[in-house]
Amino acid sequence: MTQTGNIILDVVIIVIKIVIVLGVNLTIVAYLTLAERRVSAFMQDRLGPNRVGPAGLLQPIADGIKFFTKEEIIPAQSSKLIYLMAPSFVLFPAFLTYAVIPVGPTFSAWGYSFQMEIANLNIGILYILALTSFVVYGVVLAGWSSNSKYPLIGGLRSAAQMISYELPLGLSIIGVLMIVGSLRLSEIVNFQTHLLWGFLPRWNVVLQPLGFLIFLIAAFAESNRLPFDMAEAEPELVGGYHTEYGSMKFASFMLGEYAGMITSAALMTTLFFGGWDFPWVNESALGVWGILLAVIAFSLKTGFFLFLYLWVRWTLPRFRYDQLMRLGWKILLPLALVNIVVTAIVMAFLA
Amino acid sequence: MVNEWLPVFIFMIIMSVVVFVILAGTAFIGPKRPNPVKLSPYECGVEPVGEPRTRFSIKFYMIAMLFIIFDLEVIFFYPWAVVFKRFLSGSSFILIEMLIFVGILLVGYVYAWKKGALEWQ
Numbered sequence: 001m002t003q004t005g006n007i008i009l010d011v012v013i014i015v016i017k018i019v020i021v022l023g024v025n026l027t028i029v030a031y032l033t034l035a036e037r038r039v040s041a042f043m044q045d046r047l048g049p050n051r052v053g054p055a056g057l058l059q060p061i062a063d064g065i066k067f068f069t070k071e072e073i074i075p076a077q078s079s080k081l082i083y084l085m086a087p088s089f090v091l092f093p094a095f096l097t098y099a100v101i102p103v104g105p106t107f108s109a110w111g112y113s114f115q116m117e118i119a120n121l122n123i124g125i126l127y128i129l130a131l132t133s134f135v136v137y138g139v140v141l142a143g144w145s146s147n148s149k150y151p152l153i154g155g156l157r158s159a160a161q162m163i164s165y166e167l168p169l170g171l172s173i174i175g176v177l178m179i180v181g182s183l184r185l186s187e188i189v190n191f192q193t194h195l196l197w198g199f200l201p202r203w204n205v206v207l208q209p210l211g212f213l214i215f216l217i218a219a220f221a222e223s224n225r226l227p228f229d230m231a232e233a234e235p236e237l238v239g240g241y242h243t244e245y246g247s248m249k250f251a252s253f254m255l256g257e258y259a260g261m262i263t264s265a266a267l268m269t270t271l272f273f274g275g276w277d278f279p280w281v282n283e284s285a286l287g288v289w290g291i292l293l294a295v296i297a298f299s300l301k302t303g304f305f306l307f308l309y310l311w312v313r314w315t316l317p318r319f320r321y322d323q324l325m326r327l328g329w330k331i332l333l334p335l336a337l338v339n340i341v342v343t344a345i346v347m348a349f350l351a
Numbered sequence: 352m353v354n355e356w357l358p359v360f361i362f363m364i365i366m367s368v369v370v371f372v373i374l375a376g377t378a379f380i381g382p383k384r385p386n387p388v389k390l391s392p393y394e395c396g397v398e399p400v401g402e403p404r405t406r407f408s409i410k411f412y413m414i415a416m417l418f419i420i421f422d423l424e425v426i427f428f429y430p431w432a433v434v435f436k437r438f439l440s441g442s443s444f445i446l447i448e449m450l451i452f453v454g455i456l457l458v459g460y461v462y463a464w465k466k467g468a469l470e471w472q
Contacts, residue, residue: 014361072377077392092366121359247381248373
């Protein structure tokens with residue numbers, strides 16, 4: 001095949017992968033909203049939405065149509081341009097992060113090496129951290145441009161919370177990076193496919209339990225979920241930074257939030273729970289079935305962490321704002337530093 | 352093989368189109384019947400009182416400044432962490448180096464703590 005033919009084939013495969021990833025993720029986001037309502041209902045001994053379609057399965061589609069056909073309100077006092085742009089600042093990076101998450105091992109078919117992620121970047125983790133930080137702009141601009149009291153307070157609180165928890169989030173990953181020695185997500189997963197002492201899967205959660213705990217808490221705070229959803233604390237702030245938003249612009253913030261949840265769940269799986277690795281099985285030796293097994297293992301682990309989000313929501317009460325800040329700055333930040341120092345010293349002794 | 356960043360740029364273009372369609376689509380499909388009350392700021396049904404962009408707590412600025420300082424220090428950890436294992440085989444110089452860096456970071460952290468910058472009243 002010619003050089004240009006190869007490049008065209010590459011681009012076509014990239015576009016197909018992007019469409020699949022985007023489609024799957026939008027579907028998961030839609031059904032996560034339904035799952036959230038059904039699980040919440042189950043935990044509170046209610047039924048939840050079960051009228052639209054069998055067992056309420058068409059509810060997200062009905063919601064989507066309703067969001068699209070609602071009137072778009074642009075408050076008279078708002079800063080129009082920023083007000084209209086803010087939702088895209090949340091939506092745009094939220095989905096782009098999936099580009100680097102590997103859902104299976106690289107395999108060869110018809111003489112073509114096929115990667116199970118869109119982009120295999122050598123700075124994968126930095127790419128994700130950069131994009132997730134970008135969401136803060138959307139939140140604070142939405143709060144400010146609405147020119148109303150509740151959104152402003154909600155936006156400020158949310159921004160302060162997100163940047164505070166970004167520090168422990170970034171520091172908790174460093175332990176993993178030290179062990180693996182690469183920022184490439186596929187290499188981090190490959191490292192974890194081996195066994196520890198011959199029987200235990202060498203997942204980073206075994207080597208970095210404290211790092212995982214800090215990452216889990218910080219990721220919950222980053223995605224503004226309960227027990228850290230100070231920005232949306234309904235009783236005191238009405239709706240937080242998106243109080244003034246309606247129709248699909250409001251839905252964009254929700255989509256961004258749920259997409260962020262999926263990103264966090266996928267990251268927890270990839271960084272700490274072996275990614276697509278099914279323990280005690282060598283996926284790349286099994287051909288097509290190995291790929292399938294890897295994708296299923298990845299989906300199950302990610303699904304578990306998504307369920308954990310809903311589970312925690314109805315288990316833990318909401319923090320108070322000063323408690324939240326104390327947890328982030330005075331407990332998680334020093335703990336993350338201790339984790340790094342201890343990991344470094346242990347590794348130096350073992351070397 | 353194409354540049355490894357090419358997929359990201361293609362994804363960005365596709366995502367821009369998707370975001371534009373989502374946000375512009377709703378503006379075309381939805382009805383438009385604005386009236387002054389509907390467009391007024393939300394304040395639980397009461398007439399808005401005072402300027403919405405009032406002064407807010409200095410704490411937010413404080414957190415933002417501390418974040419910038421500490422986040423820069425976090426970023427310095429990343430290249431160090433990636434090469435840590437490779438450099439460790441020769442000598443433990445890289446470990447001592449890092450301990451000094453963490454020490455400097457801790458001095459700033461303790462200072463901020465003692466000055467009460469981390470208190471939230």
